Structure formats: C-alpha cells, structure tokens
Amino acid sequence: MPQLHAQPYDIAANGFYFESREDYADKAGSNRNDYGDPVEEYEIQFIDGDNIDCDLAKAWGINQANTGQYFEACESWDDHDKTVFIIAVGEAGYSFDPDSVSPSDFDVDIYYVDGMKELAEQFVDEGLFCEIPDHLANYIDMDAIAYDLAMDYTETEVAGERLIYRTT
Structure with missing residues (x-):
C-alpha cells in the first residue's frame, strides 16, 4: 500500500504520514496547529510505494478529496488497469470522475x-x-x-x- 503525506498549508502545523482513508481521517481530525486550532487544508504528497502507484498518484492528481478513491484503485486495480488510467488521464488528457472511474472507461x-x-x-x-x-x-x-x-x-x-x- 502506498504511503502518502499530508502537508498542511498552515505553517504553524505539522503534517503526518498515512496509508489509508481511515488513517487520514483519524490523523486529520485530531491535527492542531501551534495555537490549538484545527488544521483544515493539506497538500497530499506521494512518499513511498511501487513505481506504478507513484505514476497513478500523479495522473490521479491526489488531493484531500480523492485520496480514498486513489487507495481503492491501488488495492483493486491490477498493473494493466493502472497503466491504462495513467496513459488515458496523465498522457492523453482524458477526464474522470473519482467516484465512479474504471479503467474500462478509457479506450487505450x-x-x-x-x-x-x-x-x-x-x-x-x-x-x-x-x-x-x-x-x-x-x-x-x-x-x-x-x-x-x-x-x-x-x-x-x-x-x-x-x-x-x-x-x-
């Protein structure tokens, strides 16, 4: 499973690493800045995992709103499905809906x-x-x-x- 990092836009807060939607929700829900205020916005960064999952993260455009769907794709898609998505979205410019995307949606x-x-x-x-x-x-x-x-x-x-x- 890939490891991601949530880097806060708030410079008075610390980021955290996570490996699932649930892990992100737990850590984001309890993350506070130096003044005790909740941290609301993060930049999501790919940190560690297979090369194919790294390329998938780039094509996916991972952010706070779609990391759960990204993790689902990493788990359920095989390498060929991931490659189809990476080419279709990352190379050929296809758009996608993260809530209902399937590699079979793309003709590659x-x-x-x-x-x-x-x-x-x-x-x-x-x-x-x-x-x-x-x-x-x-x-x-x-x-x-x-x-x-x-x-x-x-x-x-x-x-x-x-x-x-x-x-x-």
Whole structure:
C-alpha cells in the first residue's frame, strides 16, 4: 500500500504520514496547529510505494478529496488497469470522475515494445499488412512503417517500462 503525506498549508502545523482513508481521517481530525486550532487544508504528497502507484498518484492528481478513491484503485486495480488510467488521464488528457472511474472507461491500446520499429515488426509478423511472401520479406522497410506508425501511436514510459499506446 502506498504511503502518502499530508502537508498542511498552515505553517504553524505539522503534517503526518498515512496509508489509508481511515488513517487520514483519524490523523486529520485530531491535527492542531501551534495555537490549538484545527488544521483544515493539506497538500497530499506521494512518499513511498511501487513505481506504478507513484505514476497513478500523479495522473490521479491526489488531493484531500480523492485520496480514498486513489487507495481503492491501488488495492483493486491490477498493473494493466493502472497503466491504462495513467496513459488515458496523465498522457492523453482524458477526464474522470473519482467516484465512479474504471479503467474500462478509457479506450487505450497498449503495446509492450521498446520502440516503433519493434511495433512495426510485430505488426508485420502478425499479418497486419497481409501475408508477405518469404522472397519479399527482405524488401519490407521497417523504418518507413515505424515512421508511419508514429503518426497514430505514441511512445511513453510508465513505472520505468517503455511502451507504445494509441487512444481512439
């Protein structure tokens, strides 16, 4: 489970670390500044956890109002679902409702390859460009196909892994 930090905007108050919605509610409810007043506003910061959860926090735009939904997503989504969300929201600019978001809401095709040329080779091998006779295979210009693919596909890195995606 990721660890977050609630940093108060009140300079007379101390922040706290938390690892769940309940943990946040308990600590925020009892947090007081140096004058005994309750602390109401916090900046939420990702502190520790898996790289994929860090990237998810950035795409999610974690704040006081949505940390509970963020923790739920961290627990219930697998890495592929998280990657879809990170790409859709963090890269492609999709919007989302934190109360009802699901990775299936986003139409994202993800290819776990290192570059456009490798994607071009994969598409040729899978027969996307029809059956290519063996005697013509050496004449296929993979660089040209990769260049064309770059018009519709985008390279990115999520949690340290290079991949290519396309949104529709």
